Amino acid sequence: MPKVTFIQPDGMETVLETDTGTSVMRTAVSRGVPGIVAECGGSAMCATCHVYVEEPYLDGLPEISDVEDEMLDCTSSERCPNSRLSCQLKVASDIAVRLPETQV
Amino acid sequence: MAADLGTLIIGACQSGVQVATSLREFGDTSPITLVGEEPHAPYQRPPLSKELHGGTVKTSDLAFRTPDWYQRQDISLVTGERIVHLERNHDGGVATSSNGRQFRFSRLALTTGAAVRRLPLEGSELGGVHYLRDASDAAKLAADLAVARDVVVIGGGFIGLEVAAGARASGKRVTVLEAAPRLVGRAVAEGTSEYFRAAHQRRGTQIMLNARISRLTGTGGKVTEVELAGGTRVPADVVLIGVGVVPRTELAEQLGLAVDNGILVDESGLCSDGMTIAAGDCANLPNPYVRGDGGRLRLESVPHAMEHAKIAAAALLGRREPYQMVPWFWSDQSDIKLQIAGLSAGFDQTVQRGDPDSDKFALLYYRNGRIIAADCVNSPADFMAVRNALANGLDIPSDAAAQPGTRLKELIVEAAAA
Known part of the structure; x- marks a missing residue:
C-alpha cells in the first residue's frame, strides 16, 4: 500500500497507508488528519484541501484542470508552484504533502 | 452532582460527525455517543445525486471517517437505531429508540436533518x-x-x-x-x-x-x-x-423547543431551552447575511452544516462563538458546475460576466451599490473572489466588474460607507 505523509506547518508528520486510487484528501479526512477541511467533499468546489506537494513527488502527478487552476488562484494560503488541491490527487505511489497555515 | 454521562448526538450525518469532531478538538474528554437510524456509518450525501449513474452506490467509499477513527476518538457510533422518544431536564435526560434501547446523556445535540417532501400524487406508490x-x-x-x-x-x-x-x-x-x-x-x-x-x-x-x-x-x-x-x-x-425537504423537528417538539421552519436556535446554536444545541438542515438560525436585522435562515448546505456544527459544539461546552459564515452552495450538474456565494434575495442591480451560451459566466448581485452575491457557472475564480470579498466585508464595484477580461480578485476594495 502506498504511504502518504502529511507535514503540518509546525513540522509534525503523520504517515498513513492508503489504497491506490484514494485521493490524498480522503486519506487525510477519513483518518482525521487536521489541516484539510474539504468542505465540498472532493468536487474541487471549495479550495479548502490545498496542499504543497514535496519536491521529490512532483513528477507524475495528474495535470491541473482548468477548474483546479482557477480555484488554486484563490486559496486562503499563498499559491506556490507546488500547490495542489488534494481532492484531485489520487494516490498511485508514495507521496508527501505539506499543509498550509490556513484553508479558509 | 450527577455523574457526567457525556453528550448524545442524535443524527449520524455531516453535522453530527462535525459536532463530535469539534467537541474532541475543543478538548472535551467526556463520553460522546453518535446515534443514527441508517445502517451505515455516516457518509457524504452530495455525491449521491451525481454518482448514481454508474449503476451502483458504494456507501463505504463515501464514509466520512474510517471505523478506527471513532474508536481512537472514543466516540461511540451507534447505527440502525432511530430515536423516537426524548426527555430531558437541566441535569440531562434519556433518549429511547424504536427498538427500546435507551441512551442517557448529560448534554444533547440534535442533528436530525431533513426528510424529503412527499407529493400526494396518484400513482406515486408505483415501482420506478x-x-x-x-x-x-x-x-x-x-x-x-x-x-x-x-x-x-x-x-x-x-x-x-x-x-x-x-x-x-x-x-x-x-x-x-x-x-x-x-x-x-x-x-x-x-x-x-x-x-x-x-x-x-x-x-x-x-x-x-x-x-x-x-x-x-x-x-x-x-x-x-x-x-x-x-x-x-x-x-x-x-x-x-x-x-425539497422538510426539517425533522419532531424530537425537538417533544422537548417543547421552539420550532418554526426548523428548530429555532440562537447565533451560537442553542435551542430555546438554553442548553440543547441543534445544527445543520434541521436548525433555523439568525444569519448576518439575511437582509434586515435579526433575519433568520434555515440552510441546506454542507459548508453550513459543518460551520454551524462547530459553533454549536463550542456552545455545548459553554463557549459562545457567533455564526458568521458567508452562505455558499454548489451544484454539480454533469459538465455544469454552479457555485453560489452569498444570498441574492433583495438585489437591485446585476452585472453579468461572460456568456451564458458558452456555459461559463457569472451573475453578480448588488444592493444599494454593494455586492451581495454571485451565481458562478464554470467560473470558480469569480466565485472565490466574491466569496472572499463578502467574508471580509469588502466590495467589488459593479462598473469595474462589468469590464470584460478583468480579474475580480484584483477589483476587491473597501466598501464605501453606507
Whole structure:
C-alpha cells in the first residue's frame, strides 16, 4: 500500500497507508488528519484541501484542470508552484504533502 | 452532582460527525455517543445525486471517517437505531429508540436533518418512482436508472437537475417537470434560472415549466407514464420526485423547543431551552447575511452544516462563538458546475460576466451599490473572489466588474460607507 505523509506547518508528520486510487484528501479526512477541511467533499468546489506537494513527488502527478487552476488562484494560503488541491490527487505511489497555515 | 454521562448526538450525518469532531478538538474528554437510524456509518450525501449513474452506490467509499477513527476518538457510533422518544431536564435526560434501547446523556445535540417532501400524487406508490435523500434511496434509483430509457424528473431544483444532467449524459431521454414558471426558483434569480433552462435543453433534456401533473400511471405495478393536466402523457421508466425537504423537528417538539421552519436556535446554536444545541438542515438560525436585522435562515448546505456544527459544539461546552459564515452552495450538474456565494434575495442591480451560451459566466448581485452575491457557472475564480470579498466585508464595484477580461480578485476594495 502506498504511504502518504502529511507535514503540518509546525513540522509534525503523520504517515498513513492508503489504497491506490484514494485521493490524498480522503486519506487525510477519513483518518482525521487536521489541516484539510474539504468542505465540498472532493468536487474541487471549495479550495479548502490545498496542499504543497514535496519536491521529490512532483513528477507524475495528474495535470491541473482548468477548474483546479482557477480555484488554486484563490486559496486562503499563498499559491506556490507546488500547490495542489488534494481532492484531485489520487494516490498511485508514495507521496508527501505539506499543509498550509490556513484553508479558509 | 450527577455523574457526567457525556453528550448524545442524535443524527449520524455531516453535522453530527462535525459536532463530535469539534467537541474532541475543543478538548472535551467526556463520553460522546453518535446515534443514527441508517445502517451505515455516516457518509457524504452530495455525491449521491451525481454518482448514481454508474449503476451502483458504494456507501463505504463515501464514509466520512474510517471505523478506527471513532474508536481512537472514543466516540461511540451507534447505527440502525432511530430515536423516537426524548426527555430531558437541566441535569440531562434519556433518549429511547424504536427498538427500546435507551441512551442517557448529560448534554444533547440534535442533528436530525431533513426528510424529503412527499407529493400526494396518484400513482406515486408505483415501482420506478423514487425520492432521493439517503444512500439506500440512491442505490435503488441507480439500479432502476441502469435499465431505464425514459426518465422523468418532477421538480426543477438542484437535486432534480443533477439527476437529470447525469441521466442525459448517460444517454437517457430526460424530461424535467417544474410547477413554477422557472427552474431553481428558491436558490437563484431569474437570469440563472433561464440559463439552466437553456443549458439543459441544449443538452437534449426536455424542460416543461408551469407543469401540472394529474397522476402517474403504470402497468403491472410499474410506472410507465406521467400524465399532465390537459392530457399530455410523458413516457417514464423512472420517475424521480425532488421537490425539497422538510426539517425533522419532531424530537425537538417533544422537548417543547421552539420550532418554526426548523428548530429555532440562537447565533451560537442553542435551542430555546438554553442548553440543547441543534445544527445543520434541521436548525433555523439568525444569519448576518439575511437582509434586515435579526433575519433568520434555515440552510441546506454542507459548508453550513459543518460551520454551524462547530459553533454549536463550542456552545455545548459553554463557549459562545457567533455564526458568521458567508452562505455558499454548489451544484454539480454533469459538465455544469454552479457555485453560489452569498444570498441574492433583495438585489437591485446585476452585472453579468461572460456568456451564458458558452456555459461559463457569472451573475453578480448588488444592493444599494454593494455586492451581495454571485451565481458562478464554470467560473470558480469569480466565485472565490466574491466569496472572499463578502467574508471580509469588502466590495467589488459593479462598473469595474462589468469590464470584460478583468480579474475580480484584483477589483476587491473597501466598501464605501453606507
